[in-house]
Amino acid sequence: IVTVNCARLLKADHHATNGVVHVIDKVIATTTNSIQHIIETEDSLETLRTAVAASDLSSLLESEGQYTLLAPTNEAFEKIPRETLNRILGDPEALRDLLNHHILKSAMCAEAIIAGLTMETLEGTTLDVGCSGEELTLNGKPIIANKDVLATNGVVHFVNELLIPDSAKTVFELAQESEVSKSTDLFRQAGLSSHLT
Numbered sequence: 001i002v003t004v005n006c007a008r009l010l011k012a013d014h015h016a017t018n019g020v021v022h023v024i025d026k027v028i029a030t031t032t033n034s035i036q037h038i039i040e041t042e043d044s045l046e047t048l049r050t051a052v053a054a055s056d057l058s059s060l061l062e063s064e065g066q067y068t069l070l071a072p073t074n075e076a077f078e079k080i081p082r083e084t085l086n087r088i089l090g091d092p093e094a095l096r097d098l099l100n101h102h103i104l105k106s107a108m109c110a111e112a113i114i115a116g117l118t119m120e121t122l123e124g125t126t127l128d129v130g131c132s133g134e135e136l137t138l139n140g141k142p143i144i145a146n147k148d149v150l151a152t153n154g155v156v157h158f159v160n161e162l163l164i165p166d167s168a169k170t171v172f173e174l175a176q177e178s179e180v181s182k183s184t185d186l187f188r189q190a191g192l193s194s195h196l197t
Contacts, residue, residue: 008025068108
């Protein structure tokens with residue numbers, strides 16, 4: 001699937017006497033803002049703006065390149081416990097891992113994404129980016145709220161759920177999501193959960 005500024009190429013290589021015509025399915029608008037500028041001006045990305053500033057990622061997101069930012073909205077940040085958010089925001093390494101887990105190494109427009117596609121993030125982890133009917137999915141869940149916001153250095157898809165990588169979780173949080181959750185309960189009952197957090 002070929003796209004031009006996120007417009008899908010429908011028919012290619014119509015040769016004319018004075019050139020060639022490619023048919024696309026959208027009008028291409030002028031793109032003048034970097035990904036960083038989109039973060040700075042979009043009201044629904046206020047928490048992300050704070051996180052990017054604290055992690056020193058601003059220069060990357062305004063530099064030349066082709067990235068896909070899966071931008072967590074304010075709503076996405078509000079869904080996680082306040083203490084977890086404060087812990088991550090206060091830990092520069094965990095915060096950087098969290099944000100890099102939301103940045104793909106190449107620009108991916110929605111039209112070019114097919115079911116079962118695995119994409120590598122800047123953090124070095126992978127995300128399953130796919131589609132279910134007309135909806136885009138991440139790791140099988142349709143959590144993309146707004147897609148194909150074009151930037152000069154890539155594309156932004158707004159997501160309404162935070163994707164927290166293992167490297168940004170405490171031992172306690174990892175254990176709760178795994179096969180040792182019963183052991184975690186025993187640690188908590190014994191008053192030892194602080195060691196895991």
